[in-house]
Each structure stands twice: as C-alpha cells, then as structure tokens.
Amino acid sequence: MATQRIIDFLNTRRPNGPCLVVDLDVVRENYIGFEKALPDSRIFYAVKANPAPEILRLLASLGSSFDTASVTEIEMALDAGAPAERISYGNTIKKERDIARAFELGIRLFAVDCVEEVEKIARAAPGARVFCRVLTDGAGAEWPLSRKFGCVPAMAVDVLRRAKSLGLNAYGVSFHVGSQQTDLSAWDRALSDAKGVFAALAEEGIMLKMVNMGGGFPTRYLRDVPTAQAYGRAIFDALRKHFGNRIPETIVEPGRGMVGNAGVIKTEVVLISKKADNDNVRWVYLDIGKFGGLAETMDEAIRYQIVTPHDGDRTEPCILAGPTCDSADVMYEKTPYPLPVSLTIGDEVLIEGTGAYTTTYASVAFNGFEPLRSYVI
Amino acid sequence: MATQRIIDFLNTRRPNGPCLVVDLDVVRENYIGFEKALPDSRIFYAVKANPAPEILRLLASLGSSFDTASVTEIEMALDAGAPAERISYGNTIKKERDIARAFELGIRLFAVDCVEEVEKIARAAPGARVFCRVLTDGAGAEWPLSRKFGCVPAMAVDVLRRAKSLGLNAYGVSFHVGSQQTDLSAWDRALSDAKGVFAALAEEGIMLKMVNMGGGFPTRYLRDVPTAQAYGRAIFDALRKHFGNRIPETIVEPGRGMVGNAGVIKTEVVLISKKADNDNVRWVYLDIGKFGGLAETMDEAIRYQIVTPHDGDRTEPCILAGPTCDSADVMYEKTPYPLPVSLTIGDEVLIEGTGAYTTTYASVAFNGFEPLRSYVI
Numbered sequence: 066m067a068t069q070r071i072i073d074f075l076n077t078r079r080p081n082g083p084c085l086v087v088d089l090d091v092v093r094e095n096y097i098g099f100e101k102a103l104p105d106s107r108i109f110y111a112v113k114a115n116p117a118p119e120i121l122r123l124l125a126s127l128g129s130s131f132d133t134a135s136v137t138e139i140e141m142a143l144d145a146g147a148p149a150e151r152i153s154y155g156n157t158i159k160k161e162r163d164i165a166r167a168f169e170l171g172i173r174l175f176a177v178d179c180v181e182e183v184e185k186i187a188r189a190a191p192g193a194r195v196f197c198r199v200l201t202d203g204a205g206a207e208w209p210l211s212r213k214f215g216c217v218p219a220m221a222v223d224v225l226r227r228a229k230s231l232g233l234n235a236y237g238v239s240f241h242v243g244s245q246q247t248d249l250s251a252w253d254r255a256l257s258d259a260k261g262v263f264a265a266l267a268e269e270g271i272m273l274k275m276v277n278m279g280g281g282f283p284t285r286y287l288r289d290v291p292t293a294q295a296y297g298r299a300i301f302d303a304l305r306k307h308f309g310n311r312i313p314e315t316i317v318e319p320g321r322g323m324v325g326n327a328g329v330i331k332t333e334v335v336l337i338s339k340k341a342d343n344d345n346v347r348w349v350y351l352d353i354g355k356f357g358g359l360a361e362t363m364d365e366a367i368r369y370q371i372v373t374p375h376d377g378d379r380t381e382p383c384i385l386a387g388p389t390c391d392s393a394d395v396m397y398e399k400t401p402y403p404l405p406v407s408l409t410i411g412d413e414v415l416i417e418g419t420g421a422y423t424t425t426y427a428s429v430a431f432n433g434f435e436p437l438r439s440y441v442i
Numbered sequence: 443m444a445t446q447r448i449i450d451f452l453n454t455r456r457p458n459g460p461c462l463v464v465d466l467d468v469v470r471e472n473y474i475g476f477e478k479a480l481p482d483s484r485i486f487y488a489v490k491a492n493p494a495p496e497i498l499r500l501l502a503s504l505g506s507s508f509d510t511a512s513v514t515e516i517e518m519a520l521d522a523g524a525p526a527e528r529i530s531y532g533n534t535i536k537k538e539r540d541i542a543r544a545f546e547l548g549i550r551l552f553a554v555d556c557v558e559e560v561e562k563i564a565r566a567a568p569g570a571r572v573f574c575r576v577l578t579d580g581a582g583a584e585w586p587l588s589r590k591f592g593c594v595p596a597m598a599v600d601v602l603r604r605a606k607s608l609g610l611n612a613y614g615v616s617f618h619v620g621s622q623q624t625d626l627s628a629w630d631r632a633l634s635d636a637k638g639v640f641a642a643l644a645e646e647g648i649m650l651k652m653v654n655m656g657g658g659f660p661t662r663y664l665r666d667v668p669t670a671q672a673y674g675r676a677i678f679d680a681l682r683k684h685f686g687n688r689i690p691e692t693i694v695e696p697g698r699g700m701v702g703n704a705g706v707i708k709t710e711v712v713l714i715s716k717k718a719d720n721d722n723v724r725w726v727y728l729d730i731g732k733f734g735g736l737a738e739t740m741d742e743a744i745r746y747q748i749v750t751p752h753d754g755d756r757t758e759p760c761i762l763a764g765p766t767c768d769s770a771d772v773m774y775e776k777t778p779y780p781l782p783v784s785l786t787i788g789d790e791v792l793i794e795g796t797g798a799y800t801t802t803y804a805s806v807a808f809n810g811f812e813p814l815r816s817y818v819i
Contacts, residue, residue, distance in 0.1 A: 113767055113809045134767045137810030156809070158713050158727045158765050161788075179715035181787060200717060213725070213769045217718040336535050338556035340577060341594040348590070350535045356803065360733075363740070363770065388535050390490055390511045392590045393740065410558060411538075426733065429806045429813040432490045432533070433514030436806040 067329045067372065067415050074442050075331055083332045083353040084438040087115065087420050089123050091327035096127050099282075099319055102297030106315040109153055111280055112138045114320030114421040115328070119441035121145030124323075132318040136163050139170055149173070153277075155239075155318065157182060157198055157214050164189040176239060176277075178216045180227050187231035194236035195228045196277050197221040199262065201240045201255045214241065218258045222265045229271050237275030237313065238262045244321060246281035249299040253306070260307040275314045276304075282322030321421040328420025330358065330437070334412045335388055346401055347383045349408065354387010354394040358437035359416070360426035362396040372415040375405035383408075389432040444706045444749065444792050451819050452708055460709045460730040461815040464492065464797050466500050468704035473504050476659075476696055479674030483692040486530055488657055489515045491697030491798040492705070496818035498522030501700075509695040513540050516547055526550070530654075532616075532695065534559060534575055534591050541566035553616060553654075555593045557604050564608035571613035572605045573654050574598040576639065578617045578632045591618065595635045599642045606648050614652030614690065615639045621698055623658035626676040630683070637684040652691040653681075659699030698798040705797025707735065707814070711789045712765055723778055724760045726785065731764010731771040735814035736793070737803035739773040749792040752782035760785075766809040 068088045075086060099108050109132040110124050116138060121131070122145045130151040131142040142152050149171025154164070157178040164175065168190035175190060177183050178198040186193055200215035216224065225235040238259045242251040256276070263273050282296060304312050336350040353359060361367045371385075382401035387394035396402075408414075427436040445465045452463060476485050486509040487501050493515060498508070499522045507528035508519040519529050526548025531541070534555040541552065545567035552567060554560050555575040563570055577592035593601065602612040615636045619628040633653070640650050659673060681689050713727040730736060738744040748762075759778035764771035773779075785791075804813040 111767075116807070116810065133810070135810035137807075137812070141810065156765070156767050158763075160710070160712055160729065178717075179713070181713060181715050185787075212717055213763055213772055214767070215717070216715075220716075220718055223719075333537070335537055336556070336558060338558050338593075339597075340555075340589055340592070341597055342600075352537065356737075360805075386535075386590055388533070390488075390533050390591070395590055410562075424806075425808045426805050428737075428802060429804050430493070430514075431802045433493065433510070433512035433518065435514070 066326065066417060070442055071329050074440065078440075080331065080438065080440070082435075082438065083330060083351075083357060084440060085328050085330050085358070085419060085424055087117065087120065087324065087328040087439065087441045089119060089327070089441060092120055092123060092324055093127065095319075095323050095327065096124060096129060099317065099323070102294050103300065103315075103317055105312070106278070106317045109155070109316055109318045110323055111155075111318045111320030112142060113425065115324045115423075116141050116425060117439055117441045118145060120324060121147070130316075136166050136170075139167055139172060143170065153316075159185065161185040161189050168193065174236070177224060177228070178214060179220075180224055183224055183228045183231060183233065187228070187233055191232060192234065194234040195225070196237040196239045196275060197224045197228075197262070198239045198241070199255070199258050201242055201251070201258070218261050221262045225262070225266055225273070226269065226271065235266070235271050235273060237273050237277060239277030239279060239316075241279035242281040244281055247283055249296065251281070252278065252300050253303040256303045256307045263308075263313070273313065275316060277316040277318065280318045280320050280322065282317070282319045324420040325418050326420065328418075328423070330416040330419040330423065332414055332416060334408060334410055334414060337408065337410055345381075347381065348386060349383045349404060350386050350388060351414070352388050353416075353437065354389055355396060356389055356391065356394055356428040356431045357387060357434055358419075358423040358427040359387070359396055361422050365397055365399055368397070368400075369419060370417040371402065371404070372417060373405055373408055374412055374414075375407040378405040378407045380404055381406050389434065391432070443703065443794060447819055448706050451817065455817075457708065457815065457817070459812075459815065460707060460728075460734060461817060462705050462707050462735070462796060462801055464494065464497065464701065464705040464816065464818045466496060466704070466818060469497055469500055469701055470504065472696075472700050472704065473501060473506060476694065476700070479671050480677065480692075480694055482689070483655070483694045486532070486654075486693055486695045487700055488532075488695045488697030489519060490802065492701045492801060493518050494801070494816055494818045495522060497701060498524070507693075513543050513547075516544055516549060520547065530693075536562065538562040538566050545570065551613070554601060554605070555591060556597075557601055560601055560605045560608060560610065564605070564610055568609060569611065571611040572602070573614040573616045573652060574601045574605075574639070575616045575618070576632070576635050578619055578628065578635070595638050598639045602639070602643055602650070603646065603648065612643070612648050612650060614650045614654060616654030616656055616693075618656035619658040621658055624660055626673065628658070629655065629677050630680040633680045633684045640685075640690070650690065652693060654693040654695065657695045657697050657699065659694070659696045701797040702795050703797065705795075705800070707793040707796040707800065709791055709793060711785060711787055711791060714785065714787055722758075724758065725763060726760045726781060727763050727765060728791070729765050730793075730814065731766060732773060733766055733768065733771055733805040733808045734764060734811055735796075735800040735804040736764070736773055738799050742774055742776055745774070745777075745779075746796060747794040748779065748781070749794060750782055750785055751789055751791075752784040755782035755784045757781055758783050766811065768809070
C-alpha cells in the first residue's frame with residue numbers, strides 16, 4: 066500500500082521520472098512483526114532485497130543481523146552500524162579472494178553447498194562457521210527457486226563432515242522454500258530434511274547447532290497471504306515436530322517480507338495505443354519496465370498492484386510494457402492487466418509492493434534511461 | 443572471435459573482475475562491410491546496442507548516422523560529433539517533453555506507430571519528418587520481436603495520413619524483422635507490406651520517400667550466418683521486386699551486426715559443483731550472469747561461444763549460471779553447455795560475440811556486484 070507519508074512525499078516533492086519511495090515506518094513495523102512472530106529466531110535481513118543505506122541503518126539500530134551476497138554488501142552492512150558478528154556471507158558462490166576479504170572484515174559465518182566451496186573457506190577463512198544449503202523443491206512459491214543453490218541432504222552430510230575435517234565449525238543447515246512462498250507446509254518438508262542431516266552427523270559425533278530457514282516470507286501483492294504470525298506458528302510447530310525438545314538455534318532471512326510492502330514506484334503513462342483498429346486490447350507503455358527495475362515481472366511471475374487516478378471507472382484488459390526499444394520489455398501480456406478505460410497519456414500511476422528487488426535490478430543505462438531513483442523516507 | 447588485440451590487451455592489462463573488451467578495428471570493418479553491402483542505404487547505428495563513446499566517435503567519423511532511443515542517447519551521439527541531421531529518434535514510445543527536448547537539439551526525424559504519438563510530435567516538433575513502424579512477424583529471428591512496436595499496415599496508412607494533416611512530413615515506413623534474423627525472405631515480406639503503405643497513400647497524393655529497414659543483421663554466435671553481402675543482395679532484390687525502378691531512400695539500423703562480434707567478455711569460473719554425487723551434469727558458476735550483462739541469455743535465446751583454456755579436452759554438459767543469489771540467474775540449463783572436464787575453479791574464460799546488448803543491460807548493483815566494466819581498444 067502507498068502510505069500517507071508516501072503519498073504526501075510524492076505530492077510535495079513531485080519527483081520527475083520514475084522513482085521508488087520507501088516508507089521506513091513500514092520497514093520498522095515489519096521488523097517488529099517478524100520479531101513477534103518468530104521470537105526465538107535471529108533475523109538476518111537479506112540485503113540484496115534493498116540495500117538502501119537508510120534501510121540498513123534502521124535495521125541495524127533495531128538489532129537485525131544481515132545476510133549478504135558479496136563483499137560490497139558486507140561493507141554496506143558494516144557501514145550501517147552492524148557489527149561483523151551479525152553478518153553472514155550467505156552466497157554459496159564466492160571467489161576465494163572475496164572469502165579472504167570477508168574474513169579480514171571479521172565475517173565468521175559462511176554458506177556452502179559443496180565440498181569445493183568448503184575447501185576455499187578452509188583456506189581463506191580458517192575456523193569459520195559454515196552452514197550447508199539443502200535443496201528444496203520450491204513448490205508453492207511465486208518466484209520459484211531452481212536447483213541453483215544447495216545440494217541433496219545426503220550430500221550435505223558429506224559437505225559438513227568435510228568442513229569439520231578441515232578445521233571449520235560445521236555449524237548448521239540452511240534451506241530456502243522459494244520467494245513468496247504461500248504454502249506453509251513447505252517449511253515442514255524442509256525442516257524434516259534438515260533434521261535428517263542433523264541426525265546423520267550426530268551419529269558421527271558432529272553436533273550441528275543451527276537451522277537457517279532462509280526467506281520466502283511473502284509480501285502482499287495482489288493476493289492475500291497468511292500473516293507473519295501464521296507463518297511463525299507453522300514454523301514453530303514444524304520445529305517442535307522434527308526436533309522435539311532439542312530445537313536448534315534458528316535464523317530467518319526475510320528480504321521481500323521486510324521491505325516489499327514498504328515501497329511504491331511512481332511511474333507515468335507514456336503512451337496508450339492499439340496495433341490495429343479492431344484490437345480489443347490496448348497497449349499501455351509506462352516510463353519504467355523490465356530493465357528499469359521491474360525485472361521480477363519476468364515470465365509474468367510477480368503481478369504488482371497498480372493504482373491509477375481513475376480507479377473505480379470501468380476497466381478493460383491492457384498489455385503493460387516498458388519504455389525501451391527492447392521487445393522483451395513487456396511486463397504483462399499473456400495475462401493482460403485490467404486498467405481503467407479512462408486512463409490517459411501523462412497519468413501518474415503507482416505500482417505497489419515494490420520495495421524489494423527493484424532498484425538494484427535496474428539496468429545501469431539501457432537505452433540511455435537512468436537507473437530507478439529511490440527515496441527512503 | 444577474440445582478436446589478437448583483445449587477447450594482448452587482456453594478457454597485458456590483466457583486468458580484475460569480469461569485463462567487456464571491444465576492438466574498434468572490428469567495428470570499423472563492420473561499418474565498411476555494411477557500406478559495401480548496402481551502398482544505397484544510409485546506416486543508422488542503433489546506439490542502444492553499445493553506446494560506448496569511443497564507438498560512437500569512430501562511427502561518427504566514418505559518416506554513420508545514429509538511431510537513438512532516448513534524449514540521453516541523442517546527447518551522446520551529438521557529443522560524439524554526429525550532426526543532428528544524422529540522428530533519428532527511433533523509439534516509438536516517447537514522452538512529449540522528450541520530443542520537445544529532441545526538437546530543441548535539432549532532431550527532425552521521429553518514429554511513430556500510432557496516431558497518439560503523431561499528435562505529440564505535431565505539438566512538440568512541428569514540421570518534423572515521421573516514419574511509421576509496421577508490424578512484422580519476426581519469424582526466423584533468434585531474439586523475436588513481440589507486437590510491442592509497430593501497427594498493422596492498414597493502420598500505418600491512417601497514422602501517416604494524420605501526420606500529414608497535422609503539418610508533419612509523412613516521410614516513410616519502418617519495420618524490423620527481428621534481431622539476429624537469419625531468414626533472408628523476412629525482408630521480402632516486410633518490403634511487400636511497406637510497398638502497400640506507399641501505394642495506398644500515393645492514391646491520396648501523399649508521397650512517402652523512405653523505407654527504414656531496421657536492424658536484425660546477425661552477428662556470429664555459434665552458427666554460421668549469411669554474410670552482409672548476401673543480406674545486401676537479398677534486400678536489393680526485394681526492393682527492386684516491390685518498388686521497381688522507383689526505389690525509395692533506404693535506411694538500415696544495425697546494432698548487433700555492427701558491434702556484436704567486436705567484443706569479448708572475460709570472466710572467471712567461481713565454482714564448479716554438483717548437487718548430488720550421482721548427478722551427471724556439473725554446475726559451472728561464472729562471475730558474470732544474467733544480471734551482470736548477459737541478459738540476452740533470457741530463455742536461453744542467445745547461445746554465446748565460450749572459449750576456455752582447456753578447449754580440445756573432452757567435454758561434458760554443464761549448467762552455466764551467474765554469481766548472484768538469484769535463482770533466475772542461470773544462463774544455460776534447459777540445453778546444457780558442453781565444457782571441458784578439465785575446467786577448473788579460477789580459470790578465465792572468454793565469452794565471444796558480446797559486443798552488443800551487454801554493458802548497458804547490466805544491473806546497477808544487484809547483489810552488490812558492480813556493472814560490467816568495458817574497455818574499448
């Protein structure tokens with residue numbers, strides 16, 4: 066939703082060109098919501114979702130930890146005031162020199178999903194804690210995860226055994242149920258796998274301590290999603306079921322769930338046209354598209370809520386496209402988007418729920434268009 | 443191909459991190475090749491393919507004209523030394539204030555594909571020349587065009603008639619057969635449509651003068667493609683067939699064909715791993731991916747040639763992925779890519795034919811990774 070603060074900002078400042086406006090009050094509410102829903106888990110904000118310094122500073126001050134994907138993100142979290150012990154290097158794909166640099170910066174918690182990565186960490190970050198990412202199937206997620214990250218549970222046992230033998234601290238297991246995961250049973254299945262890895266290693270005397278449950282907490286796009294509280298309950302129930310009264314330390318890594326609903330993109334209708342006189346679908350071209358920050362409309366995966374000055378008028382289906390000369394720069398075509406028939410060239414429209422995975426996805430200069438500007442208020 | 447100059451540059455400079463190196467000698471050869479193949483056409487380089495100032499300066503000095511997508515690209519072409527009369531504003535989706543700015547800068551040639559855009563140009567760029575883009579089906583292209591640009595030929599007649607009635611110079615018709623178009627008959631079909639628009643308007647006394655045949659000239663990726671000369675012949679034959687001895691002024695807009703084969707990306711193997719012990723496909727992770735400049739691997743549309751230090755060794759199929767924490771950041775998975783079994787973490791590999799549509803597609807900071815660096819030599 067566009068909060069009153071965001072609406073006031075846009076009305077007062079009248080920024081030119083497309084921009085994202087993020088309301089820090091909503092981020093704060095989300096953080097507190099996660100704390101309440103998951104009181105026994107440490108919250109590692111997924112910096113990649115939106116690394117705006119203001120957001121990182123707020124979350125650092127609230128006590129959040131940070132999940133980072135690169136040395137640059139580690140440095141940003143440190144700059145925001147997070148101590149190194151509250152930062153994990155959560156990318157399973159790291160250059161050995163980047164691991165060494167992270168270690169220099171004080172980072173001691175690393176993600177792995179194969180023996181090769183464990184060997185790099187043993188050389189470049191001796192003694193560090195590692196957790197192994199386990200493959201989950203991602204069913205039920207709107208933005209499904211491929212097999213890119215993680216390994217099968219049986220292999221995770223080998224990976225963590227190898228970590229231990231190389232002097233690392235075999236610390237735990239992670240999984241990611243898929244972004245925008247609305248099927249609560251996904252956590253149950255993944256925790257069952259995690260417990261299996263714990264049990265197999267315990268037989269060899271290697272006692273894991275942590276389960277990193279990743280992200281996947283949905284933000285509100287077009288459909289209602291279970292609330293953070295419901296998620297928390299389901300996750301706690303699954304932990305209890307699989308780990309009994311020996312529930313491990315747990316971590317969650319919300320990104321979209323922390324900032325998605327805190328941001329709104331303001332954009333302008335550049336053109337409305339048809340391709341033939343007898344077409345029954347109009348093309349609506351905005352000044353933002355797939356290469357300007359809306360990359361997650363790829364394959365029409367995420368369907369944002371769009372607010373126009375004419376809401377309430379009769380609607381008709383529209384194909385929604387971006388402003389570049391790239392024919393792939395079309396957001397919604399297979400499933401056209403209903404927009405008011407009274408929508409006019411020059412109208413400003415709001416795209417809601419765009420606080421996550423927008424600004425940093427924007428291309429640096431495609432077609433000469435500048436990257437999405439961002440205001441954090 | 444990596445030219446000797448590119449190889450020497452990489453060996454001498456040893457740039458850190460992924461980068462694109464473009465050899466201007468190849469761009470020059472390509473320009474001269476287009477001039478020879480299409481001696482009667484004006485060449486408008488599609489700036490969006492690669493707007494590096496060195497490339498624009500070279501082409502401006504060779505006499506090229508420029509097809510631009512935004513005011514920023516117009517300014518870049520002017521800065522490179524191109525006079526305004528050699529620049530077209532070829533994006534059919536323009537804000538009226540951007541049209542006005544282009545007009546101020548001296549631009550007098552604009553693309554349209556609907557009456558709404560004609561009306562903007564009549565207000566903001568009175569008296570300018572306009573050409574109307576006609577929809578083509580794009581069959582045969584590797585990177586197919588959707589219906590995003592253009593209108594059906596019958597509507598183009600209305601659009602250009604309206605332009606004339608609003609005091610604009612109804613100048614011509616454009617089409618685009620689709621990027622990497624390898625089917626030479628595509629030009630024939632499009633020119634037939636163009637001729638139809640010319641004829642319909644001539645009956646009303648509106649004499650069009652120009653056909654803009656767009657781009658689509660392929661660069662060499664994995665497969666042999668007809669040479670520029672063969673393209674030139676086929677296009678000339680089609681012009682003769684449809685326009686007889688009244689061949690109009692023609693424009694071509696090569697982008698990929700001008701710079702694609704002039705550039706090579708140097709990247710590093712960050713990780714090679716499997717997801718399970720019994721997997722028969724390895725995952726190879728590079729330090730560049732879909733969000734770092736290889737956006738055109740979307741849907742595995744473009745398959746680049748990859749050169750490794752171990753070429754000649756036995757190969758096995760690999761899934762090729764980028765370095766970000768985004769599961770969509772996978773280049774080749776449905777059709778795995780054969781790479782040497784001896785490929786090793788830390789190896790530098792070259793991705794050839796990457797001079798076009800790479801640098802500017804790169805995301806501004808996704809996962810904290812900086813945009814693709816570029817060296818033009």
